[in-house]
Amino acid sequence: MRTTRGEIALRYALLLLVFVVSIGPFAWQLATSLKAPTEDIYTYPPSLLPEDPTLANYGRVAEVVPVWRYAFNSLLVGVATVVSNCVFAAMGGYALARMVFRGRGLAALTFLATLLIPGEAVLISVFLTVRSMGLADTLTGVWLPGAVGAINVLLLRNAFLALPHEVEDAAAVDGANTWQRFWRVALPSVKGTLAVVAILSFMAAWDDFLWPLIILSDPDKYTLTVGLQSLSGTFSNDQRLVAAGTMISVAPLLAMFFALQRYFFKGLGEGALKG
Amino acid sequence: MGGAATAERVRVDSAGPRRAGKPRAPAVRHARYTPWLMLAAALATTLTFSLFPFFNTVVLSFTNARPLGGGEFTGLANYREMASDELFWIALRNSTLYMLVCVPLLVMLPLLLAVLVAKQLPGTAFFRASFFTPVVASVVVVGLIWNWMLGTNGLVNGVLQSLHVITEPIGFVTDGWLLLFSCMAVTVWKGLGYYMVIYLAALANVPAELHEAAAIDGAGPVQRFLRVTLPALRSTMVLVGALSAISAFRVFTEVYVMSYGSGGPGQESITLVFYVQQVGRGLDGSVGYASAISLVLFVLTLGFSVLLLRLHRREDRL
Numbered sequence: 001m002r003t004t005r006g007e008i009a010l011r012y013a014l015l016l017l018v019f020v021v022s023i024g025p026f027a028w029q030l031a032t033s034l035k036a037p038t039e040d041i042y043t044y045p046p047s048l049l050p051e052d053p054t055l056a057n058y059g060r061v062a063e064v065v066p067v068w069r070y071a072f073n074s075l076l077v078g079v080a081t082v083v084s085n086c087v088f089a090a091m092g093g094y095a096l097a098r099m100v101f102r103g104r105g106l107a108a109l110t111f112l113a114t115l116l117i118p119g120e121a122v123l124i125s126v127f128l129t130v131r132s133m134g135l136a137d138t139l140t141g142v143w144l145p146g147a148v149g150a151i152n153v154l155l156l157r158n159a160f161l162a163l164p165h166e167v168e169d170a171a172a173v174d175g176a177n178t179w180q181r182f183w184r185v186a187l188p189s190v191k192g193t194l195a196v197v198a199i200l201s202f203m204a205a206w207d208d209f210l211w212p213l214i215i216l217s218d219p220d221k222y223t224l225t226v227g228l229q230s231l232s233g234t235f236s237n238d239q240r241l242v243a244a245g246t247m248i249s250v251a252p253l254l255a256m257f258f259a260l261q262r263y264f265f266k267g268l269g270e271g272a273l274k275g
Numbered sequence: 276m277g278g279a280a281t282a283e284r285v286r287v288d289s290a291g292p293r294r295a296g297k298p299r300a301p302a303v304r305h306a307r308y309t310p311w312l313m314l315a316a317a318l319a320t321t322l323t324f325s326l327f328p329f330f331n332t333v334v335l336s337f338t339n340a341r342p343l344g345g346g347e348f349t350g351l352a353n354y355r356e357m358a359s360d361e362l363f364w365i366a367l368r369n370s371t372l373y374m375l376v377c378v379p380l381l382v383m384l385p386l387l388l389a390v391l392v393a394k395q396l397p398g399t400a401f402f403r404a405s406f407f408t409p410v411v412a413s414v415v416v417v418g419l420i421w422n423w424m425l426g427t428n429g430l431v432n433g434v435l436q437s438l439h440v441i442t443e444p445i446g447f448v449t450d451g452w453l454l455l456f457s458c459m460a461v462t463v464w465k466g467l468g469y470y471m472v473i474y475l476a477a478l479a480n481v482p483a484e485l486h487e488a489a490a491i492d493g494a495g496p497v498q499r500f501l502r503v504t505l506p507a508l509r510s511t512m513v514l515v516g517a518l519s520a521i522s523a524f525r526v527f528t529e530v531y532v533m534s535y536g537s538g539g540p541g542q543e544s545i546t547l548v549f550y551v552q553q554v555g556r557g558l559d560g561s562v563g564y565a566s567a568i569s570l571v572l573f574v575l576t577l578g579f580s581v582l583l584l585r586l587h588r589r590e591d592r593l
Contacts, residue, residue, distance in 0.1 A: 007496070008396065011391065011394065011396065012396070014391055015391060015392070015398075015399070015402045018388060018391070018402070018406060019402060019405055019406070021464070022405055022406050022408055022409055022464075022467075022468070023405050023408060025417075025420045025421065025424055026408065026412070026420065028420075028423075028424065028430055029420045029423065032423065042428050042433070046430050046433055046434065084316070088316035088317050088320075089317060091313040091314070091316070091317070092313060092314045092316070092317030092318070094313060095309075095310040095311075095313040095314045096314070099305060099309070099310040099313075101307070101310045101311075103311075104310070107314055107318060110318065110321060110322070110326065111317070111321060112584070113326065114321050114325045114326065115580065115583075115584065116577060116580045116581070116584070117325055117326075117329050117573065118521065118524075118525055118572065118573065118576050118580075119325075119525075120525050120527065120548045120551065120569075120572060121329070121332065121569045121570070121572045121573040121576070122324075122325060122328035122329050122331075122332055122569065123548075123551060123552065123555070123569065124332070124335075124551065124552075124555035124556075124560070124562055124565045124566060124569060125328035125329070125331040125332045125335065125566065125569075126324055126328045127555075127556075128328075128331070128342060128562065129323065129324065129327070129328055129331075131342065144320075144324070145320075145324040147316075147320050148316055148317045148320040148321070150317075150321050150325065153317045153321075177305075178305045178309055182313075203411065206413065207412075207413030207414065207415075208413075209413065209414060209415050209527075209528045209531075209532075210527050210528060210548070210552065213531075213552075214552060214556060224413075225413050225415040225416075228415055228416070228419065229415055229419075229531070229532055229536070232419050232422070232532070232535065239423050242419055242423065243423070246416045246419050246420060249413065249415070249416050250411075250412045250413070250416045253411050253412065253413075254408065254411060254412070257404075257407070257408075257411045258404060261404050261407075265403070265407075265472060265475075
């Protein structure tokens with residue numbers, strides 16, 4: 001099929017339009033965060049470029065709320081979520097895919113059944129459970145319910161099922177035990193799926209709002225999302241501070257995403273289709 | 276030694292017919308507890324934080340439980356209370372409306388977007404990644420950004436006023452109904468990139484020959500889209516519809532952030548999840564009543580979840 005010049009021009013025009021719609025609001029927020037306290041941010045027509053760009057708002061927002069403390073809390077929960085999901089979902093997925101034992105079907109069904117239950121529908125009951133464990137108002141309590149996602153177990157099970165048996169069989173012949181075959185042979189072969197699980201679980205933990213909102217009451221333990229929301233409630237009159245706070249929250253994630261987007265798009269299409 | 280082991284493996288491998296679809300027996304036996312050891316953490320988490328809470332929610336919905344004490348069996352009292360609770364009906368109406376508005380938009384718009392970026396032109400990879408940016412940002416961040424843009428002295432009202440389209444600012448986030456629709460717009464805006472990626476994966480599987488044949492038969496781009504692309508993507512559209520319907524019923528953060536936690540004037544804009552957390556939260560929350568509302572939420576999503584599982588099975592993925 002020949003592509004005409006007009007069609008190409010139309011395509012780029014549409015691409016640019018959607019680009020502005022997708023990125024514009026972020027750019028506007030970035031611009032607001034860089035505008036000095038003396039600059040009018042309500043001018044008409046609006047000016048996208050700050051007259052005198054300054055990082056002062058990033059310092060000031062840290063004086064109003066402990067934003068770096070929030071970021072550290074989010075990072076802790078995020079890293080813990082990634083590690084626990086990758087390790088335990090891989091172990092569970094491997095057992096389901098490669099081992100023969102009584103009760104395997106029931107175990108697989110348990111994970112499958114979980115997919116029918118939205119987290120929001122068991123929110124209050126999970127809160128009671130975590131509270132009875134003495135983990136209310138702790139970062140451990142924020143992390144634990146999402147420590148091993150059922151969907152990740154099933155994703156990794158599928159990844160292991162797709163591997164050819166020969167390599168593991170050869171390792172077994174060489175005397176490798178179950179753990180060695182899992183850790184040294186099978187796990188390195190599902191790196192792609194592991195990357196997707198890692199990225200998605202970090203995003204889920206970093207972006208989650210409802211659960212930390214329910215479980216945390218001590219402002220020192222707030223994660224970034226909860227902290228930002230409380231910031232906007234108290235200081236909504238200074239949009240520059242809120243803008244600086246949102247930029248602190250979104251920048252690390254965007255950096256990670258643009259660095260890893262190759263894996264992301266490769267895996268997400270498959271991953272989303274499965275879950 | 277190697278030869279003996281190989282013989283052993285062959286013997287194990289050919290030890291009788293296996294049922295189709297089951298992984299074959301491993302060459303080396305493992306202790307009976309090994310698989311359970313490997314499954315322990317995943318199973319424990321799933322049972323403790325999903326399945327048990329689900330059954331607990333069902334039980335609690337028939338009680339007047341509170342976090343500190345209470346918990347007598349009250350039969351259908353919570354469900355009777357629901358029937359006459361005006362806020363519950365507002366929440367149910369809003370959540371249903373949310374689903375009805377967002378699903379068609381999220382089925383169609385990302386598909387058009389996917390068709391737009393599927394064609395390999397210089398720069399499409401960059402555009403594709405930037406269309407995904409709203410997906411990566413958290414709902415809180417996105418809600419705050421749009422709050423600022425849609426506020427009475429924000430960018431959108433400013434532009435409209437300077438173009439003399441309007442004289443008074445529009446209350447995008449202060450009027451109850453407009454707030455709800457603004458939240459829907461944010462949900463759709465944030466979801467575009469996600470569903471675009473799902474469509475891209477499906478578009479890659481549409482045989483190019485179909486398009487070429489249609490082009491030879493004289494079909495224009497619109498005709499080819501309607502006659503070739505749409506029919507080929509029918510099951511993906513069902514998938515996207517089910518996924519977006521479930522997430523529409525789960526909406527909470529957009530409404531919470533954009534109304535500064537209030538749920539809009541007179542709580543006109545609350546959703547079901549918003550109401551669940553409002554009723555059940557805190558040390559004097561009505562856990563029993565919140566559980567009953569949670570079950571309504573579960574039932575609303577169940578049909579779509581089952582549809583999703585069936586789609587997965589048909590593709591033989593789970």
